[in-house]
Amino acid sequence: LGTAITKKYDDFLDKLYVGEILRFRLTANPTRKISVPGQRQGRIMPHITIAQQKKWFLDRTKSNGFKIVGTQENHPEFDIVNREWKLLRHKGSGTARLSCVTFEGILEITDLKKFKNAMINGIGREKAYGMGLLTVIPM
Template identity: 55%
Template sequence: MYLSRVEIDDQNRQKVKDLTHLGAYHNWVENSFPIEIDQGKRLRHLWRIDRLHDKRFLLIVSSDKPNLDRLERYGVAGTAVTKNYQPFLEQIKNNEIMRFRLTANPTYRTNDKVYPHITVEQQKKWLLDRTNLAGFSIVKNGNGMLNFDIVNREWLVLYHHRRIRLSQVTFEGVLQVTDAEKINHTLIHGIGREKAYGMGMLTVIPIGIR
């Protein structure tokens, strides 16, 4: 597995003029793997957009290395990097405490139709209902409250046969690994729906082990 990143060149209007909806980002990601295209593969690539110090970055988790030139199509020249993700994944241990970030599409199904969760409380519960299967639990802070929050909520446009809007929610907090094998699967495959469109990627940074 590989983890890749490139800074999006938001200062270059000519470069980013096409990035007006989620489908354009999806195409950018897919076209960064020309060997897979040539071989007729349709592998799923987990990705999201992160903002750090007024800059935006595209992050990708993939089983193959992307072509860095293709990855920089809408990126700042020289900022595309790829590293082997497997050694990090293999070092994760049960009971380890880690900071996390998750960008997801919290939804529920009723009568074979899928609807977005709207309120903060619904969206938080959506995540809490999935932590056990995902291999972690949320750590409590010194006040006995669960140590996580929603740091961003927005509706993003996707043109897919028609114009639709997807709810995107970003969670940040502190987790404890309850099952290293399960959280490895989550880090590779994501959580929830719309993974092809920038949702579902969980990333973690170790703090310590209890």
Template identity: 55%
Template sequence: MYLSRVEIDVNNRAKTKDLTHLGAYHNWVEQSFPQEIAAGQRTRHLWRIDRLAGKKYLLVLSESVPDLDQLVTYGVAGTAMTKSYDRLLDSIHEGQIFQFRLTANPTYSIIKPGQKQGRVVPHITVAQQRGWLEKRAEKAGFQIVKQESVDSDDPESTLAFDIVNREWPMLHRKAGHGVRLSRVTFEGLLRVADVDEFKQTLTKGLGREKAFGMGLMTVIPEA
């Protein structure tokens, strides 16, 4: 696996004028793998938009190395880079604690009597979105680290994670009108509970709308 990053050239509006919706970002990512396009063998590319120290980045996780010339299409010249992710994946062990960052699309299904398939709707409140991640954690191979609570009556303060961004970016689908997707970024501390499941979470993503910038979790070992 490979983790790639490029700084988006937000100060060049002429260059980035096409990046008005999630589909444009998805196309940018896909075009960064011309060899896959030529071979007709597309693989899943997880990606997300990060904002760090006043700069905006596109982050991509992929099975093959992207074409850096394509990856910098809407980026600042010289900022596209790729590194192997396998060393980190191979070093993961049970009980290990990581700092994590996850951008996801927290949703749930409403199933009415007589229906086999439910209607997917987004979680709206901060409490609902936090609850979504808490419920997903075990099956995803990790536990959210607990911390000492200043207020013992506040259950949320016992879990070491926060929501650092919430927004509703636009997605223009091929058929019908555009829709806005709930995009939520979580940061905090986790403990690895199941190594195999956790690796699946890191490489396959968590939640829905993975093609449109959701589901990518990245981790840094806690010192």
């Protein structure tokens, strides 16, 4: 009792700058939407292979204000450090499986506004189930 504390996140966000290099971790739910004939909305399907999951992540870096730092420009250095399926139980409607993939590596901030938005709002789907949280630490 009494051991939890709250800190202002604004102080951390205000110190970030374009060009800053940070170590990151992101646990996400890499998915794609598949069109279904005759239906207004498509089906959401998980990416299964490591290659698909890495491509899903790389496709979101620019729109979230960062790029992956690596030894070669064409082969950015980051890795998937965990892949698992979480079982979600829904009252009355059974269970669902949720693909959880954890990415780690080093990034460089390229667009401060977009990056802060990603830090505040997360990346990808299923945020209500703990996905999408981008965490960083200075190098």
